[in-house]
Amino acid sequence: MDKVQIVSVVISLAILLGVFELVRNGRLREAYSVLWICTAIVMICISVFHQIIDKFGAMAGIGSSATVLFLLAFIFLILINIQFSLIISVLTERNKLLMQEMAILGQRIEELENKTELS
DSSP states (O other): OOHHHHHHHHHHHHHHHHHHHHHHTTSSOHHHHHHHHHHHHHHHHHHHOTHHHHHHHHHHTOOOHHHHHHHHHHHHHHHHHHHHHHHHHHHHHHHHHHHHHHHHHHHHHHHHHHHHHHO
């Protein structure tokens, strides 16, 4: 292994351990960590077996290893955006339901206050 591979493996392992630590401390939920863990594992595999990039590039008709890495990074960013969009969609729906429940509860409180004032 040359220096670049060693540095790449160390950085990838640090990312993987960092994600595990964030999950362990409760700062990152397990559901959101899956993509990061998979990414770190892919980074380790690419760091150790750098020929994967060349083979993937040859299969896709891409000549440069740097272009393949940029493509993989772009795909990763798209996946992160999709994951965040899904999370935002779920949270938006939950907010809507909570607002509706709050409005109903507010109306019930107002009705009860009106009843007690009339009594």
